[in-house]
Amino acid sequence: MHFNHILIDPFFSSFILFVFAFIHPEKKLDLHITSLASSLS
Numbered sequence: 001m002h003f004n005h006i007l008i009d010p011f012f013s014s015f016i017l018f019v020f021a022f023i024h025p026e027k028k029l030d031l032h033i034t035s036l037a038s039s040l041s
Contacts, residue, residue: 010036
């Protein structure tokens, strides 16, 4: 995983996570996105 890229470009990574969660809703990635957003804010 490119964690440095995530820190540099949070909007892009959030978009990727959103798309992945939309394609794979059974993964329940909404919790991960929420935690990521809270950690970035």
